Amino acid sequence: MSKKVEKSIQYAFYLLYFGFTFLMVWAGVDKIFNISQTWKRYLSPLLIERVPLPTETLLFIGGVIELAAGVLILVSPRRGALVVAGWLVCILLNLATIGQPVMDIIMRDFVLFCAALTFYKLSVIVALT
Numbered sequence: 001m002s003k004k005v006e007k008s009i010q011y012a013f014y015l016l017y018f019g020f021t022f023l024m025v026w027a028g029v030d031k032i033f034n035i036s037q038t039w040k041r042y043l044s045p046l047l048i049e050r051v052p053l054p055t056e057t058l059l060f061i062g063g064v065i066e067l068a069a070g071v072l073i074l075v076s077p078r079r080g081a082l083v084v085a086g087w088l089v090c091i092l093l094n095l096a097t098i099g100q101p102v103m104d105i106i107m108r109d110f111v112l113f114c115a116a117l118t119f120y121k122l123s124v125i126v127a128l129t
Contacts, residue, residue, distance in 0.1 A: 013126040024070030028064065040055040043058060082120055
């Protein structure tokens, strides 16, 4: 592999590494403290009906998961990327059953899911020392 290709791979890896770390930590803090918006409007009625917890508790749990995923990316990017991809699948399923027109958010989160899988593949190549 040429040096130019290696540098491009490293650049893409670190862009996703810092981007996903910041995104997940911010999303977690935001969900826990409702900083940017009221997140409960994005919870699926199916989830609310089937899980016997208050919506605030569900959002707190989601925020903790996102915060933990951000920290996991810092210490183990490969595992963190897979956790983020799995979490995004959960978010996509939740949004698909929400009953509101949120196709733009679904599409954005699908692209984030694709980026998380790309980050995973790059993390197999780029080893943090």
